[in-house]
Amino acid sequence: MSKRISVRDVAAAAGVAVGSVSRVLNDSGYASQSLRRRVLEAAERLGYEPDFTARHLRTGRSKTIGYLLPNIANPFLAAHLSEVERLTQAAGYSLLVGSSEHPSRDRELVAFFENRRLEGIIASPSYEYPDPRVCPFTQCKLPVVIVDRAMGHDFDTVQIDHADGMRRATDYLLTLGHRRIALFVSSASLRPGREKLIGYQAALHAAGIPYDDALVYMPNSWIESSRQRMAQLLALPSPPTAIIALGTRMLSGAIHVAHEAGMAIPRDLSVIGIGTMETLDLMRPPVTALRYSFERSAQITVQLMMERISGAGPLEPRKVTIPWDLVIGASCTSRAA
Amino acid sequence: MSKRISVRDVAAAAGVAVGSVSRVLNDSGYASQSLRRRVLEAAERLGYEPDFTARHLRTGRSKTIGYLLPNIANPFLAAHLSEVERLTQAAGYSLLVGSSEHPSRDRELVAFFENRRLEGIIASPSYEYPDPRVCPFTQCKLPVVIVDRAMGHDFDTVQIDHADGMRRATDYLLTLGHRRIALFVSSASLRPGREKLIGYQAALHAAGIPYDDALVYMPNSWIESSRQRMAQLLALPSPPTAIIALGTRMLSGAIHVAHEAGMAIPRDLSVIGIGTMETLDLMRPPVTALRYSFERSAQITVQLMMERISGAGPLEPRKVTIPWDLVIGASCTSRAA
């Protein structure tokens, strides 16, 4: 059981002082050629690796970033996390992940990240803390980058342009002649849902079509069933001729019910969905869907974080917005007037 | 800018020695009631939190586990990672994730995890290192739990019973009267693909049906196209009447081509797929598919790791196998003889 070798071992082997070893290996301060050579040789020979933890304790730099998110299994969050990990790894940083679905755990995790002296926190929390005084991220001394949330307090933020994407998706269906367009999106308690509703309403308003609450399904809890709601919609006096379902489960629920009711897509119902590339390809007919680049959103996220860590960039929080693409499939058709 | 408070501050405020503070807070050694009370009061009042890094350096326990995987965006890996994170968090451990798709980076990451003195490594590497002498995990002093890989050297392992699942899936189609069954699975370079092929061949052999290489597609690189291969299969003198496609992209590619050729599922082609619950629900008709429990596989993974860390359990490596469920949908039909 060979003990770990430290600077002292290298110093002894090279016949120099520990300080000199550190100086040579970190290129800090003066070092003559002969000293440099002896230290490097000894370090190489002994296979010396500086201990990360000790260095961290001494310098205060942990070279680690915390990533807080509600659920790693969510395909969108996982895709973003994946790209962020790649980029931070390339920049010499590691990623400590922590999942949290409740404010109390948000608080615990932030405190924990702070206690471990991480250098920054990337977060997409499940609550937006309208009151900054109780927001764990406001109290936090570390650099924070928020992903797709509208927090009560301003932070560096990367956000997806849900309103614009939704506006264009709705416009597309309106252009095809649809007037009764159902909307299934996630809860309005977070930015993604709220913004999508805004875009939807804006498109309808511009087209002079009244907004009908009965066509909109924004579940505040997962207990409500999108299948049940879809069945209700189809039983309406004037049922929808199109649906925008921006959520994998909601999309599958809606399609399921439509099929059971003997409807064909797009003949009887036009559909706009959402998804990662993998899942969208599974559907027949290919679904028209909203997509955005995870590479891009992750790249901005990491860039903001790195600038904040290095102290570069402005002091005031910055917000960067990522656009959606409407990828045309074969799940929508024009509606005769 | 208030400086961080340390044991020394607490000791000073309580009028005791630093050693006593540490002893009280860790319940180690003796401590009188009055001392205990004073220390606890002072710590509470100052909001003292022991520094994680310093404690780590001193005790050698980092309370952190490393997770090495090829790609976080893969839905199966993400689902497993997600559950593992939940469980480790509940056990008071954090998770450091590192993605690697090449042996050289595997090696770097393991060295890095070791250097940071993590307490264990959970890994599902992209290469199985048939030669133990060059395997980064063999050299590694840390406890290692391998997920669904057959490494050249024995480790604690959680593995999915691909051979059995595949055998049952194939049997199911055989029972329905199919004799020409196509197989699309991931490369044989890793355990999942290899085992699936074994199960497929075993089922055919038991039924007295010769194995036909032309029906099998196991891409070694993602450049080959499952669509192209599916088209070739359909052009065969005696094309397959059923297909088992255990991969999201392969499944979508195969279905796409079948539809383009005017085939209906299950009328002209029976299909068995794979997927997380989210994606499977999207398909019409509901696809018959293989599934397993991520909760279960993660629970075993963490249990093995914790036992290894605590030194409980036997010294020799253990292997635990997780079964597949064949979930019957409506994508398969019996074939007239």
Next chain:
DNA sequence: TTGTATGCGTTATCAT
């Protein structure tokens, strides 16, 4: 029972 002192492995500040 409590205080003192040393060490974990590093970097940084002093002398020399």
Next chain:
DNA sequence: ATGATAACGCATACAA
């Protein structure tokens, strides 16, 4: 230019 030594914040062996 280099060596000795303090300090990061904690835990612990040992002395009192």
